[in-house]
Amino acid sequence: MPIARIPLLACAFCLIAHCAVAAAPIKIAALYNTTGGMSSIDAPGLRGAQLAAKHVNAQGGVGGRMIEIVAIDTKTDLQAAAQGAIAALAQGVVAGIGYGDTSFVLAAAPRFMEKGVPFITSGATHPDLPKRLGPTFFMVPFGDDDQAHAIADYAREALGVKRVAVWTDASMDFTTALARYFEERFTGKGGEVVLADTFRAGDRDFSALVERLHKADPKPGAVFVAAVPDEAGVIVKQIRQAGLTLPILSGDGFDTELVTEVPGPELAHGVYFATHTFRGDARPKVQAFLADYRAEYGVAPESAFAALGYDAVMLVADASRRAGKGDTQTLRQALRGTRHFEGVTGRIDYSRTSGVPKKAVSIIGVQNGAYKVEEVWRPGN
Structure with missing residues (x-):
């Protein structure tokens, strides 16, 4: 091989490696009880989350990076929720979403907090959760x-x-x-x-x-x-x-x-x-979600928890675009700075000192x- 070609090949390898890193997916953990007693609200939440990821990826992802949902069924078991969080973090997720119940959030979210990784509950509504879990925790729903x-x-x-x-x-x-x-x-x-x-x-x-x-x-x-x-x-x-x-x-x-x-x-x-x-809401965003959910799964959204799961992923995608970087610290800051995010379930912002979104019921x-x-x-x- 001629010596003159080595620098060119080295540059080519560097470019390929750079593209591979740039194209690495944005991994989002989705912890839900898709079996057991909480499955009737958590399973729709996961389906909504997966639909949102599909929509984001169809539009080219976030800065060219695709969203990958790391879905874990914690089977309506609190110990499995804690173990699921550990398993998700081991896969290099940049954020976690999930759960329609406070007890399961309290079992799983602290594992994310320990690593500085944001966790966004799509359905747990206890208004003290942000105070109990700290600044890396976020709520998509209103409070109880x-x-x-x-x-x-x-x-x-x-x-x-x-x-x-x-x-x-x-x-x-x-x-x-x-x-x-x-x-x-x-x-x-x-x-x-x-x-x-x-x-x-x-x-x-x-x-x-x-x-x-x-x-x-x-x-x-x-x-x-x-x-x-x-x-x-x-x-x-x-x-x-x-x-x-x-x-x-x-x-x-x-x-x-x-x-x-x-x-x-x-x-x-x-x-x-x-x-x-979201039921009876005439906004185009809501009507598009209803049609797309039915097209994807063959049924209308079973409950508002499907729309909340969708909003959770869309919120992470929106914050990732604003952050411009893939690190968890920048993503946390972008999430905390969210104002006027228009979701299927209404507007989300974190301007309240409580950290609970001010949303219609x-x-x-x-x-x-x-x-x-x-x-x-x-x-x-």
């Missing part, structure tokens, strides 16, 4: 205080409810916080809690609670149920089978097809829950198995 205030206001003002019973899953951070915020708002609006009862995740027999609800004196005008999806449909079914017709109120834990599938359409009636805005009514947007509630400062 906002959604509890929304459904409490709707109960008092739209439904005219004066007295309520409150059922709380006492085993989870999300449900206990949701019930507390609801009670504070409802009583602050002049309402009265006449019965407080508890159960635990995994319970299937609610007959004792139903009996106490039936015998309550004074009679409640509605029952607020702080529950996760695995119990939601069973509770609706057993309340209605007992002949009780009072409104059933809840938060986004009821944003699951189980609310209608388990009791059936005849019993899935008079149910109202607060959830993330939809009140969904279920009548004879059909879902309808009853009201859109907007928070104050």
Whole structure:
């Protein structure tokens, strides 16, 4: 080989190596419970996230780099959530997203915090999460205080409810916080809690609670149920089978097809829950998401958690473009500086000192198995 050709070949190899590095994918961990009791909200979240990655990559990626979703099913098991975080970090992810429940975020996110890698929850709504986890943690959804205030206001003002019973899953951070915020708002609006009862995740027999609800004196005008999806449909079914017709109120834990599938359409009636805005939204971004999700998966988005998963990946992609670099520190700074990001589920910014996005809340009514947007509630400062 002539000596003169060696520098040229060396340059060529350097260029090839540089291109290979530049084209390295942006790896995003997606930790979801796609099996087990939380699967009805987490599986749609993962599907939304994967759809977002497909859309970003179809547009050339982020600065020529494709997004790669590192999906891990943690099987509705808290220990598996912690192990899943460790496994994802070992694969060199620059960010993590996932989960529709606070307990699982608290199991997994600290592993990311230890490494300085941002974690963005797509669906966990406890408003204290940013304070508990620190500046590398971000929320796509609203907080439990906002959604509890929304459904409490709707109960008092739209439904005219004066007295309520409150059922709380006492085993989870999300449900206990949701019930507390609801009670504070409802009583602050002049309402009265006449019965407080508890159960635990995994319970299937609610007959004792139903009996106490039936015998309550004074009679409640509605029952607020702080529950996760695995119990939601069973509770609706057993309340209605007992002949009780009072409104059933809840938060986004009821944003699951189980609310209608388990009791059936005849019993899935008079149910109202607060959830993330996108149903009935005429914005082109929302309509495009609905059409693309159906085209990709053959069904309409099962719940708002599909849209939240989509928004989580799009938020990371947007921050990556603004960061201009692939390191986690720059990405964290870009995420923290997010203002006016328009997602499918509404605008996201982190200008609040709480770190919780200020977002609208939809009140969904279920009548004879059909879902309808009853009201859109907007928070104050």
